[in-house]
Amino acid sequence: MNAIEVNHLRRVYRAQIGVFNRSIKEVVAVDDISFEVKQGELFGLLGPNGAGKTTTVKMLTTLLIPSAGSATVAGVDVVKGANEVRKKIGFIFGGERGLYWRLSGDDNLRYFASLYGVDPSVSKKRIPYLMELVGLKGRGNERVGGYSRGMKQRLHVARTLLHDPDILFLDEPTIGLDPVGAREFRNVILDLQSQKKTILLTTHYMFEADALSDRIAIINKGCVIAMDTPSGLKKHVSDLSVVEVETFGASETALEKLRALPFVDSLSIEDREQKQILLVQTTRGAEAVPDVMTALEGQRVGRVIVREPTLEDAYVRLVGGAA
Amino acid sequence: MNYSNLFKYWRTVLTVAEMSLRTQFSEGFVIFAIIFQPMIIAILAMFMLKDKGGDYAMFVVVGSGLTGLWSSLLFVSGNSINVERWTGTLESLVGMPTPFEVIVFGKNLANVVQSLLSMVSSYTLAAVLFGYSLTLTQPLLFFITLFISMFAFICFGLTIAPIFIMYRSVQQWENAMEFPVYIICGFLFPIALLPEWTTPISYLLPPYWAATALHGTSTAMMPLNQVLFSWAMMIIFSLVDLVIASQLFKIMLYKARVDATLDVD
Numbered sequence: 319m320n321a322i323e324v325n326h327l328r329r330v331y332r333a334q335i336g337v338f339n340r341s342i343k344e345v346v347a348v349d350d351i352s353f354e355v356k357q358g359e360l361f362g363l364l365g366p367n368g369a370g371k372t373t374t375v376k377m378l379t380t381l382l383i384p385s386a387g388s389a390t391v392a393g394v395d396v397v398k399g400a401n402e403v404r405k406k407i408g409f410i411f412g413g414e415r416g417l418y419w420r421l422s423g424d425d426n427l428r429y430f431a432s433l434y435g436v437d438p439s440v441s442k443k444r445i446p447y448l449m450e451l452v453g454l455k456g457r458g459n460e461r462v463g464g465y466s467r468g469m470k471q472r473l474h475v476a477r478t479l480l481h482d483p484d485i486l487f488l489d490e491p492t493i494g495l496d497p498v499g500a501r502e503f504r505n506v507i508l509d510l511q512s513q514k515k516t517i518l519l520t521t522h523y524m525f526e527a528d529a530l531s532d533r534i535a536i537i538n539k540g541c542v543i544a545m546d547t548p549s550g551l552k553k554h555v556s557d558l559s560v561v562e563v564e565t566f567g568a569s570e571t572a573l574e575k576l577r578a579l580p581f582v583d584s585l586s587i588e589d590r591e592q593k594q595i596l597l598v599q600t601t602r603g604a605e606a607v608p609d610v611m612t613a614l615e616g617q618r619v620g621r622v623i624v625r626e627p628t629l630e631d632a633y634v635r636l637v638g639g640a641a
Numbered sequence: 642m643n644y645s646n647l648f649k650y651w652r653t654v655l656t657v658a659e660m661s662l663r664t665q666f667s668e669g670f671v672i673f674a675i676i677f678q679p680m681i682i683a684i685l686a687m688f689m690l691k692d693k694g695g696d697y698a699m700f701v702v703v704g705s706g707l708t709g710l711w712s713s714l715l716f717v718s719g720n721s722i723n724v725e726r727w728t729g730t731l732e733s734l735v736g737m738p739t740p741f742e743v744i745v746f747g748k749n750l751a752n753v754v755q756s757l758l759s760m761v762s763s764y765t766l767a768a769v770l771f772g773y774s775l776t777l778t779q780p781l782l783f784f785i786t787l788f789i790s791m792f793a794f795i796c797f798g799l800t801i802a803p804i805f806i807m808y809r810s811v812q813q814w815e816n817a818m819e820f821p822v823y824i825i826c827g828f829l830f831p832i833a834l835l836p837e838w839t840t841p842i843s844y845l846l847p848p849y850w851a852a853t854a855l856h857g858t859s860t861a862m863m864p865l866n867q868v869l870f871s872w873a874m875m876i877i878f879s880l881v882d883l884v885i886a887s888q889l890f891k892i893m894l895y896k897a898r899v900d901a902t903l904d905v906d
Contacts, residue, residue, distance in 0.1 A: 331901060381732050383898045404738045415729025420664045432656035433737040433744065435649055477733075 319393050321485050321516035322355035322378065327387035328540075329373050347373040349540030350387070355518055355533075357484075360511050362531030363520040366637055370540040371520040372411070375489045378518070379409045392485060405435075408478030412490030414470045417462050423449065423473050424458035427480060434481035441480065448476040452506055468499030475506055485516045492526060504530060524630035534629075536636050544636050548629050555627040555635050558583055559603040561610055563596040564620030575613040581606055586634050593620065599631055650743045657747025662755065665717065679709035679759035680766050686829055687771055698773035699860045702763045704829040707852055709759025710790075711822050713752045714798040715815055721748055722805040723812055731806075732903045735894060742890045745802045749795040757791075782868050783858040789875050790851035796879040797847045799886035803893035807902060827852045847878040 329348040335341055348370040355361040363371050376382040378389055380400040389396045392406040410416075418426050424445060431441035449458050452472035462470065471491060478486060488507070492500040500523075507530055510517060521527050527534055528548045535545040544551060576598065577585050583599040600606040604624045611619070666672075683705040687698065722745075725731040734744055767773045777783045804811050823829060825839055826848040832840060843849040854871035857863030897903050 376732075379736055381736055381898060381903055382901055383895070401738055401740075404736055409736060411729070411732070413729070416733050417728075418660070418664060418730065419728075420667050421660060425660060425663070429656060429660045430733070430737075432653045433734065433739045435653075435738055438652070 319357070320354040321357045321359070322353075322361070322389070322391050322518060324351055324353050324374070324378070324389045325387055327351045327374065327377060327389055328385050329370070329377060329382060330385045346540055348377070348384075351537060351540065351542055352387075353535050353542060353545060355516060357516055358514040359532045360507075360517045360519060360530055362527040362534040363518060363537060364522075364524070364527055364534055364633060365520075365537040369537045371537060372489055374537070375409070375411075375487050375518065375520060379407060379487050380404055405481070406483055407485045407487060408481070408483040409487040410471075410474045410478050410489060410491050412471075412493035414467055414494075417470060417473060417477070419463035420461065422459050422461055423454060423465070423469075423476075426462055426473065427458075427476060430477050431480045436481050444480060444482075445476075448479055451479070451509070452476045453502060466499075468495050468502070471495060471499070471503060472506065475503075479510075483515075486510065486518070488517060488519045490520055490522065492521065492523065500526070524628065524633055528629040536633060538637050544632075551632045551636075552627060552629055555599065555632045557601055558599045558627050558631065558635070559601075559606075560625050560627055560631055561596075561598040561600060561604075561606055562621075562623045562625065563598065563610060563614065564622070565594050565596055565614065566592060566618040566620065568594055568596065568614065568617045572614050572617050576610065579606075579609055579613060581609070584635055584638070597631070597634070599627070599635060650739070653739055653743055654747040654750060657744050658751040658754070661721070661748045661751035665721075665751065665755065670716075676709075676758055676762045678712060679705040679763050682708050682829070683763040683766050684770075687767065697860075698767045698771065699775050699777070700856055701829070702760065702767050702775065703855050703859050704852070705763040706757070706760025707826075707828040707848065707855065708823050709763075710753060710756040710794055711826075711828070711848060712819060713756035713759070714749060714794055715801070715819055715822075717752045717755075718745070718749055718798050718802060719805045719815055720812065722802060726903065727905055729904065735897075735903055740890070741806075741894060742799060742802075742886055745799055745890075746795060749798040749802075750791075752798070753791045753794055757787075777859050778862055779858040779868075782863070782865075783855065786851070786854040786858055786868065786872065789872050790855060793847040793851055793875040793879045793882075796882035796886070800882050800889060803886065803889040806890075806897050807893040807900075822846070822848060825849070827856070845878075847875050847882065850874040850878070 327348055328350055331345045331347055333343045335343050351370065351374055363374065365371050373382065377384050378391055378396055380396050380403050383397060391403045394402045396403050418429065421429065427445045427448065428441060431445065436444065449455050452475050454469060454472055454476065457469065462473065465473065492503050495503060504526060507517065519530060531548060533545065533547055534551060535542050537543065544554065576582060581600050581602045583601065586597045588595040588597065598606065598610055607622060607624065683701055686701040686705060722731065725734060735741055764775060768775055825832065825843050826846055827843065832843050850871045854863070854868055858868060
């Protein structure tokens with residue numbers, strides 16, 4: 319039996335607009351998504367903002383009713399057996415929200431343990447164990463309001479493990495964390511993976527998905543556009559190389575020239591403070607560099623490197639440069 | 642529902658109540674709603690009734706305590722659902738295996754316990770500031786009535802909470818719901834002063850029976866059969882409220898999951 323099965327899931331949001339001339343506006347967040355997650359697998363869900371990742375997770379965690387399609391978690395239908403599903407899962411939505419800031423870390427866990435139906439004698443032992451697991455040992459008596467963002471995220475993990483669920487949904491759990499905090503958090507996820515937990519992870523960070531996931535589904539505009547292992551996804555761009563060019567205020571005309579080159583498969587731009595990194599995907603490898611430099615003539619250019627494609631490059635190609 | 646579940650839920654209710662009390666006592670508005678607002682109402686009422694003598698002081702103390710009880714349930718319980726929504730904890734609570742009505746019951750219990758402070762603050766005010774000598778005419782019956790009233794208020798509050806889950810903007814209507822209950826349930830003056838057509842409405846509201854019995858056992862010698870009748874009415878209405886609330890929670894939570902109103906996004 320698969321831990322999670324999703325069949326043609328669809329979710330439409332309806333919003334009322336206008337005051338006098340009222341009308342209903344429909345937004346399709348998830349159009350048609352199907353996938354399965356095996357027991358003990360870490361399954362990554364990747365996609366740009368608004369692709370439908372969080373909506374999918376919310377439907378699977380019983381917090382939203384699907385508009386169409388069906389899904390089972392631990393063999394139980396997420397709509398008909400919502401309460402059964404809730405006993406078997408844990409979930410985290412990224413960010414600092416979802417905790418009681420006026421209570422201490424320990425009290426937050428005691429509260430949620432009670433709501434998960436954990437016996438007080440069990441939670442008394444489990445809370446210190448979990449606080450240690452997530453690196454918050456000795457901080458349990460402090461108010462959550464005084465915790466750093468990373469500490470709050472880690473408390474979320476402890477919260478979600480209180481009833482020792484077999485299936486975890488982690489929706490962008492490292493969003494907003496500093497690099498050290500994010501690395502520590504990934505270690506916690508790896509630890510959970512070693513305990514054979516089934517994990518559905520959504521993230522924006524490609525290296526994170528690459529390092530952690532057994533399989534990845536890339537979703538865009540509410541549909542799955544690719545699903546494979548990280549190495550399988552990279553094969554989508556095995557014919558490509560990436561020319562990375564550091565520029566300082568490259569003009570739109572120069573970028574248009576670059577895009578127009580016949581050997582440029584796609585161009586994406588990463589803004590890093592005052593500079594931009596142009597990521598040119600090309601089939602010509604290092605031979606493309608002179609033409610790229612010609613297209614950027616008159617622009618302030620820094621470092622130029624040619625490298626092998628990563629999962630991010632596969633993602634960019636599949637999503638069509640929308641990231 | 643089996644007995645082990647009932648025991649587990651009762652334990653959860655107590656934990657929710659404890660955590661709610663801890664959280665809310667750090668909020669200034671809660672202190673205002675449960676201590677200062679009833680004191681202000683008590684001062685106004687005592688000035689209005691001062692020519693009627695000390696006998697009315699206990700009526701005012703109990704009445705202003707009831708206003709605190711109702712305000713606390715309406716504002717604190719209602720607002721707490723919206724606060725949970727804004728802080729992102731509403732989704733966590735709904736996503737728990739514990740039925741949401743059990744969680745709200747715990748929150749209401751905390752609010753009712755808190756609002757007993759309203760009665761204590763009004764009592765202190767009447768005794769110290771106005772120098773009234775305050776004694777309960779039927780103390781045992783009064784305290785039993787108080788216990789049943791707390792249960793009735795909690796259950797009545799449960800029928801209101803689902804509306805807050807479904808409609809984010811219902812908060813705007815809280816003020817409109819506050820004073821009519823003060824008046825129609827006879828918290829501060831007998832309902833005999835109201836037009837006759839309002840009486841059946843009063844009879845349908847559990848706070849009316851709570852007010853009748855609490856006033857009757859604190860300021861007069863209410864006949865036992867009338868006290869028992871009020872208790873019976875409160876218990877019957879509480880059970881009806883529990884049935885209505887469980888259905889409303891089911892409907893409203895399903896609708897909130899359809900309409901995506903559990904979060905602010």
